[in-house]
Amino acid sequence: MPGQRAFSQGTVRPKLPLLKILQAAGAQGETFTLKEVMHHLGQYIMVKQLYDKRQQHMVYCGGDQLGELLGLESFSVKDPSPVYEMLKRNLTSAAM
Numbered sequence: 001m002p003g004q005r006a007f008s009q010g011t012v013r014p015k016l017p018l019l020k021i022l023q024a025a026g027a028q029g030e031t032f033t034l035k036e037v038m039h040h041l042g043q044y045i046m047v048k049q050l051y052d053k054r055q056q057h058m059v060y061c062g063g064d065q066l067g068e069l070l071g072l073e074s075f076s077v078k079d080p081s082p083v084y085e086m087l088k089r090n091l092t093s094a095a096m
Ligand SMILES: C[C@@H](c1ccc(Cl)cc1)n1cnc(-c2ccccc2)c1-c1c(C(=O)NCCN2CCN(C3CCCCC3)CC2)[nH]c2cc(Cl)ccc12
Pocket: 038, 039, 040, 041, 042, 043, 045, 046, 051, 056, 057, 077, 078, 079, 080, 081, 083, 084
């Protein structure tokens, strides 16, 4: 029951550029929980090998759609703030 899910789990609707990134990581559908968004973004980084193999907390996203959305060439997974800022710009509540 989508309606029920929307109210019970804080479901969000990614804007198109972010939705395309999530779908490239294998996401199905158009609404997700925040946890699912983070999982698919992690998968995307791994599938596209955007993380540094030696310094695995570093993500080099310059030249990738993810970097376009973040407005960054790189970031560390140890500082999630740029990702949360990007999500604020690219997620709408699906509960409406
Ligand atoms: C704590 C969490 C996190 C979650 C959100 C944020 Cl804003 C920062 C940090 N995290 C810790 N390392 C990673 C990570 C590191 C390198 C490559 C891929 C993921 C993640 C990220 C996850 C995730 O869902 N993580 C599950 C467990 N990860 C452990 C790391 N594992 C990989 C580490 C590199 C070598 C291959 C395994 C993958 C599964 N989702 C993310 C999405 C983004 Cl935009 C950025 C990073 C992550």
